[in-house]
Amino acid sequence: MITATRLTKRFGKLRAVDDVSFAIEPGEAVALWGENGAGKTTAMRCVLGLLSFDGRIVVNGCDVARHGKAARRAMGYVPQELALYDDLRLPEALRFFARLKRVRFVAVDDLLGEVGLLEHKRKRIRELSGGMKRRMALGLALLADPPILVLDELTSNLDAAAQQGFVALMRRLKKRGKTILFTSHHLDEVVTLADRAIVLESGRLALSCPASRLAEAIGAECVLRIFVAGAAMDRALGALHERGFDAIRNGTSLHVTVPMREKAAPLEVLTRADLVVRDFDVAALLTTRGGRFDG
Numbered sequence: 001m002i003t004a005t006r007l008t009k010r011f012g013k014l015r016a017v018d019d020v021s022f023a024i025e026p027g028e029a030v031a032l033w034g035e036n037g038a039g040k041t042t043a044m045r046c047v048l049g050l051l052s053f054d055g056r057i058v059v060n061g062c063d064v065a066r067h068g069k070a071a072r073r074a075m076g077y078v079p080q081e082l083a084l085y086d087d088l089r090l091p092e093a094l095r096f097f098a099r100l101k102r103v104r105f106v107a108v109d110d111l112l113g114e115v116g117l118l119e120h121k122r123k124r125i126r127e128l129s130g131g132m133k134r135r136m137a138l139g140l141a142l143l144a145d146p147p148i149l150v151l152d153e154l155t156s157n158l159d160a161a162a163q164q165g166f167v168a169l170m171r172r173l174k175k176r177g178k179t180i181l182f183t184s185h186h187l188d189e190v191v192t193l194a195d196r197a198i199v200l201e202s203g204r205l206a207l208s209c210p211a212s213r214l215a216e217a218i219g220a221e222c223v224l225r226i227f228v229a230g231a232a233m234d235r236a237l238g239a240l241h242e243r244g245f246d247a248i249r250n251g252t253s254l255h256v257t258v259p260m261r262e263k264a265a266p267l268e269v270l271t272r273a274d275l276v277v278r279d280f281d282v283a284a285l286l287t288t289r290g291g292r293f294d295g
Contacts, residue, residue: 131162
């Protein structure tokens with residue numbers, strides 16, 4: 001469905017994407033992973049034909065450099081920064097963008113229902129929450145029912161609940177047969193949605209692996225934030241240190257750095273020490289490839 005061969009993009013002397021090759025099969029969901037500046041968005045914009053490039057990209061059988069319009073007709077794009085017309089009501093926005101895309105017929109209620117916005121159809125775009133606006137942008141990307149969806153930062157600027165809802169929506173679209181290419185800074189999103197992850201480092205292809213193996217492949221660790229009773233903080237810290245955990249006291253919580261696959265281990269230590277864990281969450285993700293991503 002998408003094939004990139006020796007893709008290279010230069011900005012002056014800088015090679016933002018450097019001799020990268022990959023292939024995405026029909027119905028496959030693939031995540032581009034890497035730290036800021038790794039070349040993810042640049043590679044994506046080359047696939048979309050928004051940037052000139054060296055090498056070759058074929059989308060749905062169309063050479064992007066030679067037949068860019070035909071290639072773009074096969075793709076629906078949701079950018080990281082949304083540019084919507086805030087004064088339009090949702091059906092008006094769909095019809096307006098449909099005219100721009102030369103889509104002859106729009107089943108407004110069906111499309112709004114598909115992205116979970118039917119009950120909000122009378123609202124203007126400015127009245128939508130951030131999560132709803134992202135769903136609306138996805139609705140616009142689906143106007144021509146393209147076989148491929150391309151999303152830059154899958155759940156950019158969304159809270160946890162909106163992130164989960166949007167990823168669930170994307171999973172439903174994948175089950176319908178959509179091919180999906182996306183970038184994300186959230187490892188859980190990649191594992192939940194993607195079949196495969198492509199890791200870029202300084203513009204070069206570092207590795208390609210099943211999404212389920214990404215955490216192990218990039219050496220991911222997480223900083224677990226654990227809340228115990230104030231009077232038990234010192235005893236909890238001592239129990240963790242005794243078992244060899246990298247733990248520090250941080251205000252009203254303990255921060256413990258552990259491999260992603262061992263998130264439960266510090267909780268088990270505290271439970272066996274008869275300490276009550278009031279709450280916990282993941283404060284940050286640390287990777288040897290991809291830097292630090294705050295949660």
